[in-house]
Each structure stands twice: as C-alpha cells, then as structure tokens.
Amino acid sequence: MAEHITIGDVAPRVQYVADGVLADFTYPFPIFDEADLEIRLDGAVLLGGSTILGAGSSDGGTVTLAEPPPPGTRVTLRRRLKIARATDFQDNGILRARALNDELDYQVAAIQQVADEVAGTVRLDPADGGELVLPLRGARANRVLGFDSTGDLTVFDRGTQALGVPYPGGVPRMVEDKLAERLTARDFGATGDGVTDDGPALAAAMAAAAASGRVLEIGEGSFRTTQPLTLGGGAAGLIMHGAIIYAGPAGNTALTLGDGAAVRNAAKRYEGLRVLRATISSWDNEADIGLVMRNLDASFVEIRQVEGFTIGVRTQGVERGFEDSTLVLGRIVNNKIGLDVRTETAGAWNTSVRYYGGHFAIGSTVYPDKDRYGVRFSAAPGAYVSHNRHIFDAPGFELQAAGRPISGIPFLIEVNSRSVWGRALRMESCSPFVARHTGAAQDHIYEVAWASQTYQVEVDYTDTATRVGAVVRASHQAAAFREASREVAAVPNLRAARIRWSNSEWGFERLACLSTNVSGSPTTLADFAFPALDNYGFSNDGVVLTGGRGLGFVVDARGCREFALAVDADAPRLVVMCFDAARNLLSDTGTALVRASGQSIVWNAAARWWQGSADMADATFTRPQVVRLAANVAYAIIGVARIGADYEVRAMRLACDPLFAPPLLYAQPGLPHGGREMVAEAAWDPPSIAAGAIAQVNIAVPGARPGDFASAAFSLATSGVVFLAQVGATDVVTVTVWNRSAVAIDLGAGTVRARVVKT
Template sequence: MAEHITIGDVAPRVQYVADGVQSAFPYPFPIFAPEDLEIRLDGALLSGGAVVSGAGRSDGGTVSLAEAPAPGTRVTLRRRLALARLTDFQDNGILRARTLNDELDYQVAALQQVAEDVAGALRLGPADGGALTLPARAARADRVLGFDSLGDVTVFDRGTGSLGVPFPGGVPRTVEDKLSERLTARDFGATGDGVTDDGPALAAAMAAAAASGRLLEIGEGTFRTTQPLTLGEGAAGLTMRGAILYAGPAGTVALTLGDGAAVRNAAKRYEGLRVLRATISDWTDDGDIGLLLRNLDASLVEIRQVEGFTIGVRTLGVERGFEDTTLILGRIGNSRIGLDIRTETAAGWNTSVRYIGGHFTIGSTVNVNTDRFGVRFSAAPGAYVAHNRHLFDGPNFELRAEGRPISGIPFLSEVSSRAVWVRGLRMEGCSPFVARHTGAAQDHVYEVAWASQAYEVDVDYAPTATRAGAALRRFHQAAAFREATREVASVANLRAARIRWSNTEWGFERLACLSTNVAGTPATIADFALPALDGYGFTDRGVVLTGGRGLGFVVDARGCRDFALAVDADAPRLLVMGFDAAGNLLSDGGVPLVLASGQSMAWNATARWWQGTADMLDATFARPQVVRLAPQVAFAIIGVARIGADYEVRAMRLACDPLHAPPLLYGLPDLPHGARALVAEAAWDPPSLAPGATSQINLPLAGARPGDFASASYSLATSGVVFLAQVGATDVVTVTAWNRSGVAIDLGAGTVRARVVKT
C-alpha cells in the first residue's frame, strides 16, 4: 500500500439494482486487498469475472464486471475480512507507527463487519436484560418454539391448546386452529402447477368453505380443472392470487359463485377473480360461461381476468335479486358477450349495480365472422325484464369489428332496461354504434369519451325495438356544443297564433292542420299539410282538438334523425308522418319508420300516420317526446292529434340536436300552411287614366277569402294614382288603380303586387 488508509464511519456494504447497461459499480468503503471485497448477484456469490480497483484507498474504489448484469439484478458489494491476527510485534523491536495503524485499522474494519452481521440477527431489545437460551435439542425436537408467560423461550406440544398470541388478552389455542383461520386450496391438495388436474381439490376446498362459512384463498399459480366449480352461498368469500384454467366440458359454467333458487347471497367479497379457458370457445353455445355470479346483494366483486368463453361473466337474478353490488372489472377478453346482465325467473331481478372499469377486448383472429358485444342486458323467456339503474364508469371496448361485415357493439339491450348510465366510454375498432336496442329499453345515457375514428357514433334501434329515448353524449366530437338544445320551432300561444282562414276554417302560424280522413287520394306532403280546417274549438288559452283533428310541424329531416316535441296540453297524443325525398307518403311496410321515447308507435291506416299508443302524460314519463326517424324519411310532420277524446292544446315546441339546423317548412308556394300573409303579383300595363278614372285587374291568390285585409302596390312611381285592393271572391284579389289627380296619367308597363293578411 502506497499510503496509510483511514477507516471512516462508512457501512461496509452497498447495493445496486442493475439496468442491463452499467457494468462498473463503485464501493464507498476502504478495503485492504482486492480479495477483501465480496460480490453477489441476486444473492449468488460471484467467484470470477470481475476486476477490483482501489484497494488500499480510504474512499473505496470500483468493481468492473466482465458483463453488465441483467436488468433488475441486485448487485451487493461488501467487505469480508478474515477475523485473524496476521502480524506480530517483536520483543524490544522497533514499533513503527505505520504498522501499528494498519493493525488498528484492520481491527476497526473487522468490528464494522461484525456489527453489520449482528444488525440482521434476532436479539433482545435494549430494555431487556439477560439472555434467551434455546432448550436442549431433545426437548425441542418435534415441538413448537414459543414464549412463556414471562417472555422466556420455551416449547409447546403441537397437540395442546396452550399456544398464545403476543398481544394483551390473546386467547391460547392450537397451531391447527390458528392456521385454519386461513382456508386455502393447497390445504386440500391443489398444486397450481398448470398441469395437474386440481379440480377435485378445488371442489373440496369450496365445499369446505361453504360448510364452514370461511373465506377461501386460491394462491399463486395456475390451477387446472377438468370439472365445473361452485362456491356456495355459505362461504364468506373468495380471494384469488392465481388463476383457474378451465379444461372441462363445453357448454358449462367454469366457476359459479353463489347458490340459485331463493337463496340470498349477501355481503360477500370476491377478490382477484381470474378464470381462463384452456382453448377459446367457438361462441356457438351460450352455456359456455367463464364466471357466473348468482343472487349477489350488497357485495364487492373484483374481476381481474376472464378470457376465452362464449359469455365471459354473467350476473344472474334467480328467484332473488342481483342488486346493490359493486363490480370492479378488469380484462374480459375473447368472449362473444363480455358481461351478461341477466334474470332467470319472473321473481328474480337485476338492478342497482355499479361497474368500475372493464376492458372488453377481442383478438384479431378470434371468430372473425361472428357478432360480438361488450355488455348485454338479457332475460330468460318469461323472466323479469325491467333491469334498471346500472352505472358504468370508464369501460373500454376493443371489439375488432371495424371494416368487417359483423357487429361489434359495446352495449346490447334485449329487455326493458332503464336508467342505464355509462360514463367515459372508449371505443376502439367497434361498429359505428355505441349500443343496439332490440326491445323496450329507454332512459339510457351513453357518454362517449373517445372513439378511435371519431365517427358519428349512434344508437342502433333494431326492427323489434319498441322504445327510443337513449341520450348519446359524444364528448369526442365537440361535446359542449352537442350538449345544448336547438329549437326548430315554437308556438308559445296557440290561441294567439290562430288564423281565420274563412268564416268556418282556421289555420295556425307555423303549423299544418291535420285530418284523420283527408278527402280524395292524398299522396304528398301538400295533400296532408293543410293550411286550414273547420272543426277546431277555442278556449281563452288554447285550441281544442275535436274529432279527426290534429296539428303538426313540417320539417326537413334529411340531415337530422332525432327530434324532441314538447306540448302543453291536457292529454295529447303523438303523431308522426313520414315522406320520402320526393315528398311522397311513406306508409307502414312492416318495419317501423318512427320510434318514440316512453311509448310504442302504431300505424293508423285510416289517418295514414304513426301515432302513439298512449297519451303524452307526465305520469308515463312521455313528455316531452323524443322521436326517431328511419333513414328513408326525408320530410316529416310531427305533432299531436285527437284520438280518444277532445283536449286542449296551449303551446307546442320542437327541438333537435344543436349539431343540426333542419328547416321548418311553412308559408311556401307548395306548402302555404302556417302563414298569416299571402302574396301575389302579375305584369300589368294600365291604360291612360283620365282625372278621377279607375282601372282594375284580378290577381289569382290561393287562400284569399272575402273579409281578408288586402293591399296593393305597383313597381313604378305612382304619384297621383292610388292602388286599392280587396278580396272580391274566393282565391281572387281585385286591384284598382285610381287617378285622384286633375290631369291624365299613363303609368306604363310594370308589376302589380297584392298582399292579403288574415286575422
């Protein structure tokens, strides 16, 4: 050693976690020679392949390994000295300071090594005196080591009940009793090696848990089973750290939690559930289910992974309800139906459940020609169908259907589900529909946080659907804008909006008058959207619809499919008429062209319109009314009609999604309804008028009636000539040019215009 080293207060041990790149590791403590440094990789002693530099330096040195350890390897460097005296001083010899310092440094380094070793040993605390001595070998053989009432070491017979716990008030009991608090599958012989058939052992463990009311733990590993498994209602719950690998017969449930019939499976806790199918199902048998949860109430379920089944997870109400439970969903993959929310009997229900997360995913090569759905609401024939109040928070769907002639839709409702709310939904490679409704589902709210192609996602209503009313919040496409409501038309006071069309007929601003029995052979919008009819009654606040009468807004629906109608009336009945792009009536062709929220729509062959099967009453949650038009409907009349009894209508309003601005059609040459003023014009060259002379022209004007206010004008300067107008006969306006000056006037050729305003 070139210089004397100093042994400082530095621990003679250092550790590193390798990153796969670093091969040189410093040590901050001194060593006397390279062989004084011990090198371990993940606890294994390294006997070669390293160069140690810095021996004899006070600040330590560096170890350079021949190869960088793999990422995550724990590298341990520590000083290990031989605890021996290596030198001796001669009697009456020269005592050199350097030699003495080296000896003292070695002793200090050795003491640091001993202190490091002792730090990891079990020892008495500073406040405890004396020593703990093990009983003799023969005395402790096949016994349990513990502590007596004084805290001294002693032994206990494994068969006695004298084993205590180190806490005040602890009750002594046997080791077996203590260990039985934790019931595990391995207690019954399960191996978890992924090869052995652990089915019988798992079944025995589950039977024991159900019989004893204990919590069952399935530990780390893969537990292969060739038989279906059931954990009965009697068990307190289940904790899984490993996975069940199902290799049993197809068409069965791999793992069932809870009993059927009228048993209430309440206050359970199932954690870490993981059920895998040994081979992916071909999705042809709905009985092929990974995890079945029956009659759960006020429970907590954590599902980590279920993969490879026709139905991944099914929650089921059987003679009892499945309710008030929280499901934490992990990965549910390669299943035609990821989560099936179902009822089995008329007395079983499935309601008020919360779902957190969930990644519903399908592999790119799995059953590529088969429809797939993330979540399904279903019921067995004759079972309870009003599934309600299901809340989903942040589900994720990757269904691999985009660009394929199949359906890959996150939600499928085949029942009368209500109050299903989905927040923060993600769609990746799905069909352009967030949901498909095939029954009477309504009051669903789907909040799309992100869709991979930012497509115009929608709700798909099957031909069998009898309700509309799903609210779709597309937060991936201008969310704040689409949340607003655009008013298409409003008649705030029907009494004030009435138009006296003739002595017996009445019309209404912006509205078409409708009849249940239009004369002749009507075929187009103009034939049905009448400007006026008789038979309306009036009150101080509104109009009374009597037999055969209705009122409606006429809209251009080519760019908008959904409308919302709000009506202030006693018991209004919804009506909708559909027309194609040429304005021709679309009749019932076996497929509903109109869906409505809160009620079904029925075809009235006499009136030739779709009408609600129930009145729009608050008691039936049918006001305001949402109307969904089929794609072939280009124009529509949306309003109300008198079906069963006369009723008063006071106000009407029509709205739509603010993304659209559909035109309201009225007051047009081919659709004159809804306009209070009528106009006509014609070319005219009046003769030269002598002082006080007049000249007249009759202008045809459809809708003009005697008694209407009429006015006229001329396109040229008319100084000295006054133009007067009157409705002399039905559909004719007579315009008179009167020379009031004292000289003859010749106006020349121009255009005469007449305007009729109805009261």
C-alpha cells in the first residue's frame, strides 16, 4: 500500500437496490484485500463474475459486476474478515510502527465487523438493564420461548397440537416441526407456472438450503428464471420434479451446484436435474452453460435433461478435485458440447467418475454448419490435464453430422487423460470417428455396439496429438468375430502368393481355386478345390476375379462350427461349399447348411455352393463375416467368388474361436491346391556308369510343368556323381546322373527323390 490504511468510523456494510442498468457499486469502507469483500445479490453470495478495485485504500472503492443485476435486486456489500491473528511480535525484537499499526487496524476492522453483526441481534435496550439468560436445556426442551408479565424471559407449553407418528416408539411432534423437515422452492414464493420470474424465490430457497444444510426440493412445474442460480455446497442435495427454464442473459451458467475454490463438496445427492434454455444459445460463447457441478466427491447425480446451451453439463475441479462420484445421464440435447469434463487450476483434478447412460442428441435443423461433440475432456490454461479413470456405460450419440462437412464426434479429448473407457456406445448419424484426440491421451478404450454411418469407426488424431493411445472395438455387424482370435490361415498378399501352375493357369498359396461352372459330374471335395485355373487377372496389389472365378480356404470342420472370414477386396461375394465326412458334396435339401453374421445366405444350384445375398461392399479386416456350419458339415471351402462384376482381392484371412485348432487342408495327396512345392520318390538301381557317362530315370510328379524349378537327390553316398533334374514333360521329372570321376561308378540300389518348386 502506498499510504497506510486508516480505519475510520464507517459501517462495514452498504446496500443498494439495482435499477437493471448500473453494474458499478461503491463501498465506502476500507478493505485490506479483495477477498475481504462479500457481495450478495438478494441474499445469495456472488462467487466470481465481478471486478473489485480499491483494496488497501482508506476511502473504499468500487465493485463492477459482469452484468447489471435485474431491477429490484438488493445488492449488499460488506467487509468479512477472518477473526484470527496470523503474526506475533518477537521478544526483544524491533517493534516497528507500521507493523503495530497494521495489527491495530485489523483489530479495529474486526471489532467493527462484530459490532455490525451484533446490531442485527435481539438485545436489551441500554435503559432496560439486566440480562436475558436462557433456561436450562431440560427446562426449555419442547417449549416455546417468551416473556412473562414483567418482561423477563420464560418458557411456555407449545400446546397439545402434536402430530403423532403411527409406528411403535414414534415421538409426537408439532405440525410446524414436521413441515419444517421439507424445504421446497414454493416455501419461498416460487410458482412453477413457466411465466413468472421465479429466479429470486429459487435463489432465496437455495441460500436457505445452503445455510441450513438441508435438501432442497423443486416441485412439479416450469420454474422460469432470469438470473443464474447457485446452490452452495452447504446444502445436502437437490431433488427436482420440475424443470428450471433459464431466460437470463447470455454468458452465464444457469445452475451451479457446490462451492468452488478449495472446498470439498462430499456426499451430495442431486436427483432429477432438468435445466432448459428458453431460447437455444448461439453456440459461440462457451460461458453459456446449463449445469455446472464443482468439486464433487463421493456424490450421486441424476441428470434428466439439459437442453439448448453451448455446453450442457460441466463437471469442474476448481482448486480441488471432482472425483469418485456417479452420474446417471438422461437427455442432453441441442448443446454444442453435451458434457465437459474439466479442471480449472493446476491443483485441481477430475478423476475416477462413473457415467451411466446418456442420450447426446442434436436436432436435424440445429446449426447444421457447426461442429458438435458429445463428451469433451478439457482444462483451462495451466490446469491439471491428466484426467483418469472415467467409465461411460451405454451412452448414445445422435449428432446429425453424417453427409455434412462438419464434425459430429462422440468424444473430444483435449487433455492427456488416461483410462477413459466407453462401453456399448451407440453412434447414429455421427462422423466416422468415435473420438478425436488432440494431445497425449493414452489407454482409452471405445467399444462401439452400434454405428449407423459406416463399419470403419476409428479415432481421429489431429496434428497436435503426441500419443496414439486408444483402442476401438467396433462390434456392429462383427460381434461374433471378436471371439475368433485364433488364426487358421492368412494370405496377407495375394499378388505375392500367386503360383504359375502352367503357361496359362495360376494357383495361390494355401488357397483353392474355385469355378462357378465345373464341367462333368463333380461330387467330391477334390473335384472342386482346383490347384490352378486360368482367367485370373492381376494388378499391382492383388488378383482380379473375373467371370466364373473364386478363391477359398479348405478347412476340416469336424471339430469347429464357426469360422471368421476377413477379406480386403473391393466388393467381394461370400461363398461356402459343404462336404460330409467322406468329402462328398452336400447340396441344398431345404435345410440351411450355412449361416453368416452380416448377411443372408442363399443356395446357388449352378455353382453348387452357398453364397451371400449381396456383395460385401464395406468388408475389411475390421468387418469380417462369421460363417456357421451345420452339424453334418465335416469339410468346407470358405472364400469369395466373382458373381456380378470383376473385382480385386488383395488379402484374405480365416480365424476361429481359440478353443479350436481346425486343420487347413492344402498341398497334400489328393488335394494339391495351395502348394508351391511338390515332391516324389521312386526306388532305383542305377547301372554302372562309366567315367564321364550319364544315366537317367523319370519320376512321376503330378503337377510338375515345364519351366518349374526341379532338383533331385539319391539315398546313397554319391561321391563323384552329380544328380541333375528337369521337368521333361507334364507331370514328369527327368533325373540325370553324371559320373564326373575318372573311373566307373556303380551306386547300388536306393531311392531317388525329386522336388519341384513353382514360380
């Protein structure tokens, strides 16, 4: 302070009646610090929303409110000091005049404060003399205080109008006592007719509930208010049967629950909360908030409806945490941000909160050009950002963003939060993102139970995001596949897996080639699982299925009924062929042998297989088809085929429940499909081979074609002798034995083996 403060003979309180225009009010008494000034509007303490000038001045100063109070509002300004001594003079220390003056000034100001409070008490007139002493507790219990004929204090019987309690042991009480148990807004003049300004009555009721530590009840009806309302943390809770209709100025919170600063608002219970805006906000000012809850701990909140604000609901840590509480969410509608999980200071936190339900929705005509979000995690500049362990159970999001150039995303994560879980989410007309992360959030899990817009729901990481910390579990049309975690087979690159079977035919590793029109009278598995066929096309990334062609995995289904097929292709068509234990084809007998998870299955008599009723236009690795086979199906071919139009297939994968490990059939006798290598052997007794001479033998290798790589070996020692091999004709490998030594060699009888590798 430039000059030492002077505590004059000025009452530490001043009152005004607002005219609805002025926002500046003068206080003529000195205060030491801005926190020493208490501002009340019709009895409700104003927390924030004001600028105080003149602290430390002997002549007082001015208060500027953020908005002019409504006309008729009683504005009270008074000095409120903590009655405590925080300093001490040291023995033999230097006693400075300024320090002594500071202490005396504070004492005088505190005495003035006490005198101001005493002035409002019941007391004897100075001319009356004497004293008033209450009777002992036992004498005044259940009695009424009054005055006798001489004016002295006495007690009277309260009368016999007691209200009995119809239970054993119940204590009769006066009717007024019983009625006093229930504190309601109508006790303070609130009407709930939707027309009258019930703001002053609601503010008075909330102030009374906070002062008395009671639960406030707001009954049925629409309680219109033109002023923001605050229910202080002193109140035990709030029960609402009706709704608060906020018709006040923009840039305010309609209803605030709990105290800010470092106060802990614990064990509160708020039920049936409904806060509606009379006219929807512009969505431009984030100070337009429907409901703010501050510093809740171990509390229960039931929100029935919040509608029409920029931010619908905000849970707020203010110099202390919002934690360990349960929120039941109802309709949170037509708010730009439905729920804002926020911290305001570095010493605050927002953690360990459970959320149940919640319908976050936007009307189809509400600001169609503006972004909207269901739940936001945020922090004020410099505030705590590691929000953690927030669990959302079964919320629904209907954000009207599909087909529009705007964002309509269930979760917006602007902080470095940890372990935010969303379970069984519903997404209706949202963007194809379940969340947008802009920072270093980690360990987030989003389980999407249903999504209307696409199968490919993911997390959008902006340029500012520094962690990839989320998992998306999309179960819509893919729930069965989530349990199919054992990989039976995979061909991650069909272009690389192709096998040149001959000059015109191609096969593929692990896969059988399929035809929609098999000639002759095929009846067994081997008749349909071709090792290679012609008319396959190729691109840089995969194989193009042209007319009459398909690809499939051949599986032993005797021990496993369900298989999950994932295909990376343009618009594939699912096909399944079924065989019995003898590997004979099973056809349609009126009973479906195959069912799928994402579409209907129909029988194609010409191709002799079951096929999907439509192309899987959106099938990807995250949206596979689960195929269930009937009990009499022992073997199956599961794959895709070209039905209506040519399309490219780039990768295929087949999986099943990890309880099973069904064999994949390929590259084996009788089923040579899917194998790149072929081997054969034969007994042979080579003749004696002269020096520099050769001997030859032909080995039958089914599938060998001229141009394949071939090699040979012999079962006995071959020192001095070289074995050469080549495919001399279709299905035949010619083995040549060359004696490179200078003497004749007779190898003796043994086994010659041939190996063919296709390119």
